[in-house]
Amino acid sequence: MSAMQGEKFLMSFKQWTVPVYYADASTPRQTVRLTENWGASELRNVPVPPNAKPDPSADAHLSIVDRSTGCVYDFWGAKGGGGGLSASWGNAIPTNSNGVYPGGLGSRGSGFSAAAGIVTADELRRGVINHALVFAYPQTKSGGPVAPATKSDGQSGGGNALPEGARLRLDPSLNLKTLGLNKYELTIATAMQKYGMILGDTSGGFTIYAQHPQSVPGAFTGLLPDDTWVDLTKIPTDRLQVMKLPAQSSNKSFVVGNRCNGW
Secondary structure (H helix, E strand, O other): OHHHHHOOEEEEOOOOOEOEEEEOOOOOEEEEEEOOOOOOOEEEEEEOOOOOOOOOOOOOOEEEEEOOOOEEEEEEEEEEEOOEEEEEEEEEEEOOOOOEOOOEOOOOOOOEOOOOOOEOHHHHHHOOOOOOEEEEEOOEEOOOOOOOOOOOOOOEOOOOOEOOOOEEEEOOOOOHHHOOOOHHHHHHHHHHHHOOEEEEEEOOOEEEEEEOHHHOOOOOOOOOOOOOEEEOOOOOHHHEEEOOOOOOOOOOOEOOOOOOOOO
8 A cells, every 4th residue: 555655664562552451350449430521430340450550651541351251441541550540531341342332432543442453472472363453544534434443533634544444454465474574573464464454543653553561561572672662664564455445434422331331
């Protein structure tokens, strides 16, 4: 895709990504106050591990997967942590769902769970990613999302703009073994070729996401460079293909209750 050629392809690793913590039945629970007036003022019975803290960047994302209940809690603008958590917004969704908030009010611009589509240390260690990746891009199209996204913060009308929810794939005819990729680059490129990547948010650059290492201390050692952003420019983004786009849909968002958020 020619529009991507001017954008350096990176993976957010230590900033502007998502710390994903894991909880179980023994994890202390609290009520998390939500300060945005978007239809709910709190999330109750949220398991918050004592070491949980949000990403240090301005979006302050934080996700918590409760393995005992099968729920994932997603927060944007999070403050505090195990000693007392609040957030600009938060929501929760079952882990056996498709990872998309049907009313659009997740913690990403697209309505996706922030824990969806990220790269984990376990996947890099195995050398296999069995899902589509979520990516962010500066030129997100105005006019609403396309499925599977349910919301959009896109404001661009330029010819290179893509609607949130757009799926791209790396050309399946490309022989990845000829590119001189290292193990993590090959693992990521293979997932991009097999499952594709879905536009999930507006950003200042062209990035995919790794699980923030602060939530899994030491897990990425030896798997990724110890950098804030991981360079992926050896993956040829000029060979990305935009899959057929559904029609853009309404950008109206609303709260939808489920067994995890209790609304």
